[in-house]
Amino acid sequence: MIRRSTTIGTVLLAAILLAGCAAGTPTKEDTVQAAPTAEHQRRQAADYVEETMRRSGVDWDADQSDEYAQDCVLADGSAGALYNIVRTGAGVDDPEAVTKAVGTAWVTDGLKVEYSTDEMTSGAKRYLVNGSGGAVERIQFGAATTKTTMSGVSKCGTGNAADLG
Helix, strand or coil: HHHHHHHHHHHHHHHHHHHHHHHCCCHHHHHHHCCCEEEEHHHHHHHHHHHHHHCCCCCEEEEEEEEEEEECCCCCCCCCEEEEEEEEEEEECCCCHHHHHHHHHHHHHEEEEEEEEEEECCCEEEEEEEECCCCCCEEEEEECCEEEEEEEEECECCCHHHCCC
């Protein structure tokens, strides 16, 4: 009799433990986190653009700033939105040095960077650094003796570009 009740008790205890474990086991639905909002992604990218502006030492023209939303596709295939952030500033005496300094700071921040040059419509040589990673999907800084430009693209977030303006 003792043996039978011990066996029943053991089986009952095992069943309770297994039921508790099954209830506590996270499913895929439990572990999937919602994507950040487009506004959250915009703030992160805008903060990083502003930080780069301060680091560069360039005199930026607030009247030449622009931001606009654009449609994108989230990792799960659903529609989302991202922001394009554009800034324009004054020319600099040594555009190559300023561009290298910005690129070096981005590398320190963990971004992947690539340098290049092109010619502006004014004929001035422009030094460019393109970065990706961190708080932005991609970012570009360009400096010339006639003007400096920067554009950043936020990561895709939940939202609708048409509703974001």
